[in-house]
Amino acid sequence: MEVILANPRGFCAGVERAIAIVERAIEKFGAPIYVRHEVVHNKFVCDSLREKGAIFVDELDDVPQGATVIFSAHGVSRVVREEADRRGLRVFDATCPLVTKVHNQVARMRKEGMEIIMIGHKGHPEVEGTMGQSGGGMYLVETVDDVHNLQIDENTPLAYVTQTTLSVDDANEVVSALRKRFPAIVGPKSDDICYATQNRQDAVKKLAAQCETIVVVGSPNSSNSNRLKEVAVARGRNAVLIEAPEDLDNDLILGARSIGITAGASAPEILVERIVDRISKLSPGIPMADDTGVAESVTFSLPKELS
Template sequence: MNAPLQSPPVATDPKSNKPALTLLIAAPRGFCAGVDRAIEIVERALDRYGAPVYVRHEIVHNKFVVDSLRDKGAIFVEELDEVPDGAPVVFSAHGVPKAVPAEADRRGLDYLDATCPLVSKVHRQAERQIAADRHIVFVGHKGHPEVIGTMGQVPEGAMTLVETIADVEALDFAPDAPLAFLTQTTLSVDDTAGIVMALRSKFPQIIGPKAEDICYATSNRQAAVKQIAPGSDLVLVIGAGNSSNSLRLVEVSKKCGTDAKLIRRATDIDPAWLDGVGTLGLTAGASAPEQLVREVVDLISQWREVEEHTLVSTVEKMVFKLPRQLTE
């Protein structure tokens, strides 16, 4: 019987006596333009209005970012009824149902909308499809704030959520029903392509967006993981457990055949994970700051003699404008 395959032994650096480690760092990684914009909105609001500034929901899905803003005077709440009259409030990057700004207007609250412009684009597409009397099939993850916000742009019952190809197969619309589809911006590119293919196959008349709804940053970070995963023994993804785009990066690596672990920051790393690992991949979700990437590199460098290589799959130059209230 053949002996089981084993990973080659990890070399030891003769100068440091620490095992050598090749570190493949994905690029792009970390903050995207929408996250940069949302954080800057909260920081500028604090400068303009003074503390406290209220933020409805986590501004982005990252505890380090949220805690940093809380230390500066931001107060995070779940609903507007927790915001005192007269206090400024920021809506998170994930977007909110139409009822939220309507309620803020009713109460006379001074609010800033930090919704990512690419999410706002999906909201406008939803409005246009409803105006055209089409029912919308929305591809997304149930309960995610972005999904709640997008579904809240249209009348109740005007949008149906699907998460899988099986959900598509269960749809029972008439063959000639006027339909459109939209997608959450932070989904798996490959999985979503399969679901969209199933929708088009079952409902040839369905109307889709002219441009891809999955945002450039989500697509780029998944493509970057596809660059580093095949040559790695393990991939670490820095991100939060409730961050859709970070969870997708873990899935992408595993589909490439390389195990991946989601960590919030360096302190989550178990040194035993690196046993037998000669090449480690590292990336970060769109809500994770570069500071956490360097923190991971610094910690691993205490255990291993690290040789860093950054693999650049594309260069991002996207910048989003701030709300007019903060620039005038």
């Protein structure tokens, strides 16, 4: 049996920035610091920030007057921003800059008189934040069937944007369906799916060609982690999504001839290390290898008040 680690894996630049914003805010202003929704979708990360003094809330109503609040990496609607301003809250925005880029696209397209179709998962915070950039004129689709069921006048000027953490392959299918039904539809100048999502999915495709079992480290509410599992399953591999080493099924490990391990963009490397350690204890002497992959050098700056 052998274990191969995917590259790249784990934290992306947007996640690193969001976590750093919470940590710096606590250092500078003291606990508690309020965070609207999970700053990133990972239980281990959020629990660690809670220990440092972060308080995660569902809505701004749960934030005391005059307190400091941080918006999560997934972004928020215009209504949420306006509410924070109205209440005089000190705000630090941890929205991933690549999500902000999509928000800006929506604003520009709506100003140009276009209605917008968003490709994304209903209920995901990023989708809610992006749809909330416009007071109307937006439609959400997730599948090709959703495209067929759209009730839009053929003469309506249309554009589309996508959630940044989608499956690249699935998104391409939906985009093809949109272009077939609405030939004049306008797309973004560059792909909305973020570099980290695409790189990690490409790495899993490569891993699936070498390993029969794929272990994805990530939380169940992490969109990009779920997409990694789906990519592996689509290639006929036995794939599992786990949050922590104790979630690993011993029989799965002992019965596998080759195991590939990757991690979602919000999963810290320490969890990968702990899972590798557990596998090593179950099968002493098992060979471990780091697969080659794309080197990522993207970084995002912090707000000036925290840098």
